[in-house]
Amino acid sequence: MNKMTLGPLEKCPTGIEGLDELLNGGLPRGRPTLVCGSAGCGKTLLAMEFLVRGAVEFGEPGVFMAFEENGQELAQNVASLGFDLPGLIAAKKVAVDFVSVAREEIEATGEYDLEGLFIRLDHAINSVGAKRVVLDTVESLFSGLPHPMILRGELRRLFRWLKERGVTVIITGERGEGSLTRQGLEEYVSDCVILLDHRIVEQISTRRLRVVKYRGSTHGTNEYPFLIGEKGFSVLPITSLGLQHVARNERVSTGVPRLDAMLGGNGYYRGSTVLVSGTAGCGKTSLAAHFVDAACARGERALLFAFEESPSQIVRNMRSIGIDLQPAVDAGLLQFHAARPAMHGLEMHLAAMLRAIDEFEPAVVVVDPASAFVVAGNDYDVKAMMMRLVDYLKTKGITALFCALTAGEQLESSDLAISSLIDTWLLLRVIDLAGERNRALYLLKSRGMWHSNQIREFVLTDQGVDLVDVYVGPAGVLTGSGRMAQEAAEKAATLARQQEIGRRRRDLERKRLALEAQIAALRVAFEAEEAELEEAIRQGEDRESVLVEDRVDMARLRHADQV
Amino acid sequence: MLPMKPPEDSAMASERALAESRSTAPTYVLRLYIAGSSHVSARAVANIMEICETHLQGRYELEVIDLYQQPTLAEGEQIIAAPTLIKKLPAPLRRIIGDMSNTEKVLVGLDLRKKESDARGITKVKE
Numbered sequence: 001m002n003k004m005t006l007g008p009l010e011k012c013p014t015g016i017e018g019l020d021e022l023l024n025g026g027l028p029r030g031r032p033t034l035v036c037g038s039a040g041c042g043k044t045l046l047a048m049e050f051l052v053r054g055a056v057e058f059g060e061p062g063v064f065m066a067f068e069e070n071g072q073e074l075a076q077n078v079a080s081l082g083f084d085l086p087g088l089i090a091a092k093k094v095a096v097d098f099v100s101v102a103r104e105e106i107e108a109t110g111e112y113d114l115e116g117l118f119i120r121l122d123h124a125i126n127s128v129g130a131k132r133v134v135l136d137t138v139e140s141l142f143s144g145l146p147h148p149m150i151l152r153g154e155l156r157r158l159f160r161w162l163k164e165r166g167v168t169v170i171i172t173g174e175r176g177e178g179s180l181t182r183q184g185l186e187e188y189v190s191d192c193v194i195l196l197d198h199r200i201v202e203q204i205s206t207r208r209l210r211v212v213k214y215r216g217s218t219h220g221t222n223e224y225p226f227l228i229g230e231k232g233f234s235v236l237p238i239t240s241l242g243l244q245h246v247a248r249n250e251r252v253s254t255g256v257p258r259l260d261a262m263l264g265g266n267g268y269y270r271g272s273t274v275l276v277s278g279t280a281g282c283g284k285t286s287l288a289a290h291f292v293d294a295a296c297a298r299g300e301r302a303l304l305f306a307f308e309e310s311p312s313q314i315v316r317n318m319r320s321i322g323i324d325l326q327p328a329v330d331a332g333l334l335q336f337h338a339a340r341p342a343m344h345g346l347e348m349h350l351a352a353m354l355r356a357i358d359e360f361e362p363a364v365v366v367v368d369p370a371s372a373f374v375v376a377g378n379d380y381d382v383k384a385m386m387m388r389l390v391d392y393l394k395t396k397g398i399t400a401l402f403c404a405l406t407a408g409e410q411l412e413s414s415d416l417a418i419s420s421l422i423d424t425w426l427l428l429r430v431i432d433l434a435g436e437r438n439r440a441l442y443l444l445k446s447r448g449m450w451h452s453n454q455i456r457e458f459v460l461t462d463q464g465v466d467l468v469d470v471y472v473g474p475a476g477v478l479t480g481s482g483r484m485a486q487e488a489a490e491k492a493a494t495l496a497r498q499q500e501i502g503r504r505r506r507d508l509e510r511k512r513l514a515l516e517a518q519i520a521a522l523r524v525a526f527e528a529e530e531a532e533l534e535e536a537i538r539q540g541e542d543r544e545s546v547l548v549e550d551r552v553d554m555a556r557l558r559h560a561d562q563v
Numbered sequence: 564m565l566p567m568k569p570p571e572d573s574a575m576a577s578e579r580a581l582a583e584s585r586s587t588a589p590t591y592v593l594r595l596y597i598a599g600s601s602h603v604s605a606r607a608v609a610n611i612m613e614i615c616e617t618h619l620q621g622r623y624e625l626e627v628i629d630l631y632q633q634p635t636l637a638e639g640e641q642i643i644a645a646p647t648l649i650k651k652l653p654a655p656l657r658r659i660i661g662d663m664s665n666t667e668k669v670l671v672g673l674d675l676r677k678k679e680s681d682a683r684g685i686t687k688v689k690e
Contacts, residue, residue: 115598
């Protein structure tokens, strides 16, 4: 019997990825939920997954009452999702009852009720102790049984009866024109209504889910894309991913030493998102390959999503620039996931990528090129998808490198409109000068670290990528042979300068020698003069002494008075 | 059948035909599934018994089964509605639902009356 509880509505978790978040915990426990949508939108799978996960993960057995497919068909259909229905039936965790409604066999003679169905359901519920029930698609009764008025009354009674039994029920219904279901089941099942949609835009299909109403509970109100993958249903509510990631200070090498130097010497932040954009053939993949190679060399796992080249093509091409990725692939460190962008819709791509990331747990992820998704969806969808991917990678602390092909002149606004999500943005650009094309690398931004503002020439050698200083002259940036010509000219100028210095030096020497000769000559002249003068002085002195002697002699002769 | 017959009036002819059919026509195996002793169930039982006695006297087996007593049969016999009458024999298998109040329709369902056309305008030809 239904217990009256005054607390908040009790939830019954579906176990379906993303759906419980959307429903704030799950479906309303003990109440019926209507899942409606057009043919082939996944109603039966949703319901079956609810039942199987309930039995396997939450210990709640379930009953699947199928009006359209028999047990064997159902088991086959869900086996593709990895559900072992026969096993669960054998273990008495799930009961499947196929209700065949064939009008051709049925003749109506007056008043009837659906007691037969009630008894079957009751018996099935009791046989496994079911807490969950699926009725898929109960509307089929309308095509098989006469007197719709009786049927409506009986269905109303059935839903009330299920509520009283306290089982959580999913009722599926085919979408009708102008109403959610053909027979207006939404009138009877008003607690929770989930609408599934499968639309095709530009030949690519996208599945979407919307919670139309949920009595007594908050729920996500948007249309959320969902996928039916190899492991079942998964809904991707964008709101479930927030800006909650922890920023890390650790750095990871770009694989190119000069580029590390441009980023303050250490490379990208771990867990950051890097965008390498550029025109065709400017070396985006090569830069990505370096990054992957460096990660694998550190012993980290790398996952490369290739949307334009096959794995073997990438490996071969990278060998030409001296990067051999094959050993990393063989060692299980590098994994490729190659797919054509137009193969699935965006959501399918995203889910496949998230799943691959979950399984491989890489430290580094490369998407080459992310711009390929523009083929698979419109700008808004691509941006939403990229945001989810970036958010997811950041929460996981995975360093991601996205390559993006830009076209035309708008190099600094990427086609993906994801530049605002990017932490480090490298722009590779082809410079067309003097009849040749050369590559240049610009570091447009790098959040949270010092980074070079200089343009570097990006050279692909057989030893990998090399970054070279460019020459900035009056004619602009010089690269390639222009740079080499400039280098030669500079070399000649240096040589000329050196020769000039030598000449000057020799001149000086010569001058010095000349001066010294002059000095020597002067000295010689001076010495000659000095000798002459000394001679004259000496003669003078001699003469003086002679005079004195003469005077003394004279005095002596004159017998001068003796003093 | 005898090759030579004395002329008969129409009443005698029908009497004879009935007698012949009784001896040669197959036995009807009927199952009536009811859900408990509701009014509808009781009505259905009374109606079908009367129909059988009137039209199939002596060549029918009618079994009345209460689904509450044997719930597994509901699944096995693909019972949805109650009451449901299943004509097991003669082939083809046919289901008649409801309280059997519309005798004509029951007779059509039991292949005792030719059906002109059903509700959807599809004409069914019966032997």
